Amino acid sequence: MGADASVKHPRVLELAGLAGAGKSSLSHVLGHQFNACCAGLGVYGLSQLHLARNVVRLLPLGVTLCGHRAFSDERIRQVVRLRTLLEVVNRESAKPWRMIVMDEGPVFALSWLDVFCHSWKRGFQRWRKQAIQQWAAKLDTIVWLDAPNRLLANRIRDRAKKHPLKDKSDRDVLDFLSRFRAAYERIISELTAEAGPKVIRFATDRYSTQEIADHLLERLTAERRQCQPLV
DSSP, X not given: OOSOTTSOOOEEEEEEOSTTSSHHHHHHHHXXXXXXXXXXXXXXXXXXXXXXXXXXXXXXXXXXXXXXXXXXXXXXXXXXXXXXXHHHHHHHHTXXXXXXXXXXXXXXXXXXXXXXXXXXXXXXXXXXXXXXXXXXXXXXXXXXXXXXXXXXXXXXXXXXXXXXXXXXXXHHHHHHHHHHHHHHHHHHHHHHTXXXXXXXXXXXXXXXXXXXHHHHHHHHHHHHHHHSOOO
């Protein structure tokens, strides 16, 4: 587990998975069903004020990687968002939540950066290593949601939520999913190394969102009881 289980703190989870895996739906159910749950956090929708502060803090890294147009580059913006999200999670962890749930959190952001920053070398790799260490210590559980690529492609096209691949060919969509799946597995492997967060996996083509939520809550409740110190 990413943090000391003997210390009373909110359990920090990320719902991770490819586009169409069902992360947003599960986050919604958990937020409404589980008392004292802070749900819906992620790298998008963060406070502009907090983001602006980290633009300043990360200016040297941004300039090193992208030059004077650093913060018009979506990759640097993602770095800023991820740093800001860590601060938000640290702040929420001090509140009386029992669980903090992220959708499109560090697993997503680091996977996205691995796909789109493969040409970046030294400066990015140093930052990436530090980010992996910080989030491995912060995350307790990664909930990996998955389904076959063909089903994910159909979900991307059929749902109302926007996605840049909605009108792309099957080949383009399946190539995108394969590249991101490899990146996700790489990031999860690095985060979970050396006593990092646990991974719980669900197949969303076999179980409904409600069934997954029920099973997840049952498992997390049982684990929390096992971690309670004997008096």
